[in-house]
Amino acid sequence: MTATAELTYESTRATVEIDGLTLNYHEAGTGEPLIMLHGSGPGVSAWTNFRHNLPVFADRFRTIMPDMPGFGASELPELGEVYTLAAARWIARLMDHLGIETVSLIGNSMGGAVAAELAALYPERVRRIAIMGSGGLSVGIFGAEPSEGFKRLFEFLETPSRAGMIAWIETMVSNRELITEELVDERMANATAEGVIPRMKQIFGSMFDPARRANYTPLWTRAQSFTTPTLMLWGRDDRMLPYDGAHVANRLLPEVELHTFARCGHWIQVERKAEFERVAIEFLTRDSAA
Template identity: 80%
Template sequence: MTAVESASAELTYESTRATAQVDGLTFNYHEAGTGEPLLLLHGSGPGVSAWSNFRHNLPVFAQRFRTIMPDLPGFGASDLPELAEVYPIAAARLIARFMDELGIESVSIIGNSMGGAVAAELSALYPERVRRIAIMGSGGLSVGIFQAEPSEGFKRLFEFLEEPSRERMIGWIKTMVFDQTLITDELVDERMTNATADGVLARTGAIFASMFNPANQQKYVPLWTRASTFTTPTLMLWGRDDRMLPYDQAHFANRWLPEVELHTFARCGHWVQVERKAEFERVAIEFLTRDAAEGEA
């Protein structure tokens, strides 16, 4: 057994789990490791949580960082606030206060999909609190150029939310990965159980409704329109075969962000952290620790 496999066996859901109170809301999160703080922010698919999204990556990052994986507001076991603005902005404000509760002044962030959008909004709101971000198949700073809207992945997601079924869950998961052998009965069962738990569909619906609410949209200035003013060093990680947020969305941000790198994974869909686990971890850690490594040199 390798050191990482041994650590993975020790880092269970319950052994890493904790809660924090933020503005009267309960935040569920998982924490392991010591060192510079690193937030892992998950995406928004049916049945998602921090643990389901990143549990297999946690042992690797915990070897280098104080790694914290919160359930974003309204997902997993975290409460959902009233949403008077688009979800990524509301969640970013709450994550900043969550950092306060944990005594974290500044942080690096890895964000997957919706988590990447939240990471980008947090960086824009509080640039002094975010050292670097690595965002994976993320919205926020990215925007569709060539692909039709909504994407195939979003169509399958909204079909599931409208009328949940095992068949529709499988249809959505198929758009998440290039390697279809990753779609196991165990994965589908876990996601179905989580997605259809009491209150989950209503919360997920409210989250997406906040982003399509005309009143919220009217007062929201999309982050991608301010990309040239974004100051946080950013690594974009993208599966070339992403059918949720297609790869072409990376190129606007790659052109306009002042400090940006783009790493593309062939034969990979939306779940980079799953399909290209080792490569994702290696590239992300190199980017996040680069300043320290240069200082040692």
């Protein structure tokens, strides 16, 4: 695998075709396998979400960061079910291709929902999950729906503009100094590339489609049956999936810990990088018999 001192987009990148679908992923490091699943924002990919964290995790794990189906350089399959459930099945297929029997997972936002779906589908294959500002298990208690972050996201999808991208990014972080011209340029270029917005509309459409939802049991209603040890990480100032959404799952999951970061929004891996890495690694490497 690539040495952590040499990690670049191209040096870590690989593609694979599984059942006719091309999936893009990044891999670095050796050891116990860890899959990191990104969120769903405009212009997101595994690399944009986790590239600054990859060297730290690759020092400890065989770290794999897939572009989930329909994001980044991965193709979007036909969606006959809610996206997060479909994506979990594709990540399991990727595990099969890579020869991974059991895995730990880190999931950010929508990636947290996919990680939880995977643990629910195949509990024997998932050792631990650390989910950050996660969908799926999140249940809003006090805030209005949709959240401010989702409003800005859907506004951007309907009318893409630089101002709309900045408005959305502002809901992702507590510290606005992190919103640089370079960041906005990168996310705008990714989000407005050919086919990206139509794919995002299909993905979100599957999650709100009444016909698909009629055949889907929400993750949070299954929380008491989970067997996978779970760490929930939340920014106290999250305006995408607000902090109050953590408490139902925190009460219902049988094996759960909740770690909250002050002065932090939705992008924990950016705003509280070192603390996120420290807390997640401690949880993922903890002796399960202790």
